[in-house]
Amino acid sequence: MIIDINDISPEGLALDISEKAFPLGMEDEGITLDGAVTGAIRITPVGKVYSISGQLSATAKGVCNRCLKPILSPVTAKFATDYHPAVEMREEMRKEHEFELIGEDLDIAYYYGEEIDTDEVVREQLLLAVPMQQVCREDCKGLCPHCGKNLNSGPCDCKVEMVDPRLAKLKDLLK
Ligand SMILES: [Zn+2]
Ligand SMILES: [Zn+2]
Structure with a gap:
């Protein structure tokens, strides 16, 4: 869903998420989503920055990296990320570089124009939560x-x- 940032009231906006599986962008790694993606997110404005927090649940379908058995694993993404306007990106990066704030602002993402695409937020957050190394069991x-x-x-x-x-x-x- 595309949210116009001008429609977000100062108190913020709460959204329920209920979507069908969509491409995660990990197809090359053999990982796709299976079934529904559910959860809730909250968008809170802090000046031009929008703090988006929430929790998402999904099921990842992949194959065991060791024995190639197909596996389904539950994925839970719990997050709080600040979305900055993309126009400030260069400035931010320059500043970060100057002050060497390495590691402090990892939870920063960007939105473009005056829109926040919640589908993209959901995809990004799930992507971060899906384990890259899929194993059917620890001692496989x-x-x-x-x-x-x-x-x-x-x-x-x-x-x-x-x-x-x-x-x-x-x-x-x-x-
Ligand atoms: Zn053998
Ligand atoms: Zn295995």
């Missing part, structure tokens, strides 16, 4: 690099001993 053993067997369902028959040549010498000495 992955696939055997030789035969491709899923090692979660038991060891494979590969008899490849990956022994460091230095350790092999040591082994000989111990014989």
